[in-house]
Amino acid sequence: xxxxxxxxxxxxxxxxxxxxxxxxxxxxxxxxxxxxxxxxxxxxxxxxxxxxxxxxxxxxxxxxxxxxxxxxxxxxxxxxxxxxxxxxxxxxxxxxxxxxxxxxxxxxxxxxxxxxxxxxxxxxxxxx
Amino acid sequence: xxxxxxxxxxxxxxxxxxxxxxxxxxxxxxxxxxxxxxxxxxxxxxxxxxxxxxxxxxxxxxxxxxxxxxxxxxxxxxxxxxxxxxxxxxxxxxxxxxxxxxxxxxxxxxxxxxxxxxxxxxxxxxxx
DNA sequence: AGTCTTCTACGAATTGTTTCGTAAACAAAC
DNA sequence: GTTTGTTTACGAAACAATTCGTAGAAGACT
Numbered sequence: 522x523x524x525x526x527x528x529x530x531x532x533x534x535x536x537x538x539x540x541x542x543x544x545x546x547x548x549x550x551x552x553x554x555x556x557x558x559x560x561x562x563x564x565x566x567x568x569x570x571x572x573x574x575x576x577x578x579x580x581x582x583x584x585x586x587x588x589x590x591x592x593x594x595x596x597x598x599x600x601x602x603x604x605x606x607x608x609x610x611x612x613x614x615x616x617x618x619x620x621x622x623x624x625x626x627x628x629x630x631x632x633x634x635x636x637x638x639x640x641x642x643x644x645x646x647x648x649x
Numbered sequence: 650x651x652x653x654x655x656x657x658x659x660x661x662x663x664x665x666x667x668x669x670x671x672x673x674x675x676x677x678x679x680x681x682x683x684x685x686x687x688x689x690x691x692x693x694x695x696x697x698x699x700x701x702x703x704x705x706x707x708x709x710x711x712x713x714x715x716x717x718x719x720x721x722x723x724x725x726x727x728x729x730x731x732x733x734x735x736x737x738x739x740x741x742x743x744x745x746x747x748x749x750x751x752x753x754x755x756x757x758x759x760x761x762x763x764x765x766x767x768x769x770x771x772x773x774x775x776x777x
Numbered sequence: 778a779g780t781c782t783t784c785t786a787c788g789a790a791t792t793g794t795t796t797c798g799t800a801a802a803c804a805a806a807c
Numbered sequence: 808g809t810t811t812g813t814t815t816a817c818g819a820a821a822c823a824a825t826t827c828g829t830a831g832a833a834g835a836c837t
Contacts, residue, residue: 528796529793529794529795530737531794531795532794533737533738534737537737537740541686545701545740545779546814547669547814547815548813548814556701560795560796560797561796561797561798561800562797562800562813562814563796563815564795566684566795566798566814566815566816567795567796567817568794568795568796568817570815570816571794571795572813573715582815584816585803585804585813585815586813586814587814587815596749599738599746599749600752601748602738603678603734603749604751606731607664607720607728607750609661609665610661610665610727610731611727612665614760615750615751615760615762616760616761616764617727618727618731618750619747619750619751619764620733620763620764620767621727621728621731621737622685622723622743622747622750623745623764623767623771624741625673625697632742632743632789633744633768633772635744635770636744636747636751636768638746638753638789639748639751640764640765643761644752644761644771649651649720657823657824657825659825660824674784675784675785676783676784687826688825688826688827689826689828690783690784690827691785691786691826691827691829692825692826692827694785694786695786695825695826695827696785696824696825696826697826698785698786699824707779710785713783713784713785713832713833713834714783714784714785714833715784715785729808753814
C-alpha cells in the first residue's frame with residue numbers, strides 16, 4: 522500500500538524542519554539548517570530538489586520562489602524507520618528496542634507516566 | 650569514554666551474525682548471509698576486512714582461514730544506534746520512540762508484560 | 778611433484794549521497 | 808534599461824558504501 526521511502530540522514534534533517542514549520546522556502550529551511558550545520562545554500566537547494574524528485578517533498582512553483590512541503594507524514598515515516606530498526610538491529614523484537622531505549626536514555630517522570638498510561642490503554646483495548 | 654562507531658546496514662547484518670554465533674570464518678558468515686541476501690563471497694570478505702580496519706571486528710590470522718569476532722558489544726552498539734535515532738528522528742524524545750514502537754508493531758502479551766515489569770522496576774529504583 | 782580447491786589481498790567499477798561552482802531567469806532598485 | 812541581488816537549474820567533483828573480478832598464496836588430494 523504505502524511506498525517504502527528511506528530518507529537519508531540529511532533528508533531527515535530537512536523533513537524535521539518542514540514537519541515543524543510547515544510549508545517553507547529553501548531559504549527558510551536553509552537558515553534553520555545553518556544553525557546546527559555547515560552547508561552552502563545551493564547544497565540545501567539541491568537536496569530539496571532531489572527530495573522532490575523522490576517524492577519526499579511537494580512543491581509549489583507558482584511564484585519564482587518555490588515553496589516546499591513534506592509529502593510524507595511524520596508518524597508514518599517514523600514508523601517505517603522504527604520498524605526497519607527493529608528488524609535490522611533487534612532481530613524483530615520491539616520490546617528489546619523499548620527496553621534499550623528505557624534503560625539507556627533516562628526518561629523523565631512525565632515520560633514514564635505517559636508510557637504507563639499508554640500501556641494501560643493498550644491493555645484495555647486488548648479485548649478488541 | 651567509548652568510541653563512536655557507526656556500522657552501516659550491511660555491517661550490522663554481519664555483526665548480528667557474529668553476536669549470535671560467536672567467532673566465525675568468512676565462509677560461515679557468508680553462508681548465513683546468503684540465505685537472506687544476494688551477495689558474492691568476496692563481497693562478504695571485503696566487508697569483513699573493512700570492518701576489521703574500522704575495529705568493528707577482531708580477527709585471528711593464525712591459520713590460513715582467518716577467524717573473525719565482533720569487537721563491539723551488542724548492547725552498547727544497540728544503545729548508540731537507538732540514541733542516534735532518538736536524536737535525529739524523534740527530536741530527543743525517547744518516550745515518543747517507545748510509543749511509536751508500541752503502537753506500530755503489535756507486541757505480544759508476554760512482551761507487554763515484560764515491559765510493564767521493567768517500568769515498575771524503574772519506578773522502584775527511582776528513589777535511588 | 779602436480780592438480781584442485783579454498784582463501785586472502787588488491788584494485789577497480791558501480792551506485793548513492795553530499796557538496797558546491799557557475800550560469801541563466803527573474804524581480805526589485807536605481 | 809542597467810545594475811544588483813535572489814533564486815533555480817545543471818553538472819560535476821568529492822566522498823562513501825557496496826560489489827565483484829582477478830591473482831596469487833596455502834592446503835588438501837592424488
